[in-house]
Amino acid sequence: MLRRISEFLVLISLLVLWGFPALAVASSELVFPDYQQRSQIIHAYELQVQQSPDSYLLLRLLAEQYLRRFREGMDQLDLRRAEQAARQSLAIQPNQNRVSTLILASTLLSQHRFQKALQVVKAAEASASNQTDLVALEASIQMELGDYEAVQDSLQTLSQQTLSQQTLTEDFGHSGHAAITARYLELTGHLDEARQLLDKALAEVDQFYTTPAEVAAWFHLRAGDLAFKAGDLELAEQRYHEALERFPQARGALTGLAGLYGGQHRWSEALDIANQVTQQPSVKILGYKAEAQRALGDQTGAAATEVLMASVADQSFNGTANRALAAYYVDHGIHLPEALKIAQGEVSLRDDVYTEDALAWAAATNGQWQLAQQAATKAARYGTEDALLYFHRGMIALHCDNPDEALQWLRQAIRLNPQFHPHYADVARQVLADLDVGA
Secondary structure (H helix, E strand, O other), rough: OOHHHHHHHHHHHHHHEEEEEEEOOOOOOOOOOOHHHHHHHHHHHHHHHOOOOOHHHHHHHHHHHHHHHHHHHHOHHHHHHHHHHHHHHHOOOOOOOOOHHHHHHHHHHHHHHHHHHHHHHHHHHHOOOOOOHHHHHHHHHHHHHHHHHHHHHHHHHHHOOOOOOOHHHHHHHHHHHHHHHHHHHHOOOHHHHHHHHHHHHHHOOEOOOOOOOHHHHHHHHHHHHHHHHHOOOHHHHHHHHHHHHHHHHHHHHHHHHHHHHHHOOOHHHHHHHOOOOOOOOOOHHHHHHHHHHHOOOHHHHHHHHHHHHHHHHHOOOOOOOHHHHHHHHOOOHHEEEEEEEEHHHHHHHHHOOOHHHHHHHHHHOOOOOOHHHHHHHHHHHOOOOHHHHHHHHHHHHEEEEHHHHHHHHHHHHHHHOOOOOOEEEEEHHHHHHHHHOOO
């Protein structure tokens, strides 16, 4: 989930700058199926670039299409193609070529080359007059790095700047910036405010037929993610299905549904959803698939899926799937030293709350309780409202002989989302029962 958020927030910045013709419609059921023609559009641009290899504009347009196809199909080769085309465009036209700069930074961010992405943005800001899109992108990168104070400064700057585009572009710009702000609110302990802001942005985006299908779907799946975090499971399921209605290949929505069904022990439905992703599966959805297979008695299938998970992680660019793989290992008590090593490596790249939480839980399962306490404290420093984070901190407190603190965190986890995890939610309830009896 986290990876798709960062990738999309970059695309939001790009769409604000690109702009697209306004065509408001009365029904939110109508969505522009632009993805159906993506490969044909790319092929046409490739031919034009072959004929005019020194055209920075054609290279920029080609890079844009590669990036959109990556968002739609998650083929990492498209990410590399987008990066290469953007670099070629900038080499020909280094000035007044802001879209290529944004595309380049986007590809670097999606490859988890966070510092490189930030350098590209800051260099562009030094010579730019209207910095709205660059500031929005910078805020997204800062969130991945865990520099939330800098994010706050960027968002304040963003709110003070006036978009130069009019009509739809201005409206969509407001929606895009709202999505970025909602992510910041979510991470810093303001889940209800984040949901309200994102719901408003979702309603705005749904008004326009020309919103790209994948973008429209993203707003719905993000609303689903936030609803799930808040324990509103019925609405979460609805939002995920709305995302799939708009873009049937919305992997984030499929992943969300698989996780939601797993949390409710609806294993057959979780497996059916996970099996829909046959091309470029993520480690996370494969984890849900293995979980469902094991729950349904298919131990052989689960073992095969776990092997595939490791292979997918190995083939990901710059370890982009590492954190998800470490989380699966830890949750299932396998390869624990490797999981801790992965988590420690991730923290060296980005010190955000979820990476600190991954380190805390990996350290705990390896019996390194002092490290677990330190990382759990850092993960909770912004009050992020997430039942899984609460559970991790509660269990670490319990093992460190702090039962009162454990009670506090575990109660918060169950209160926020009683079905936050297929196994840990039950563990939390049992521990709470035991602690209450012993109190």
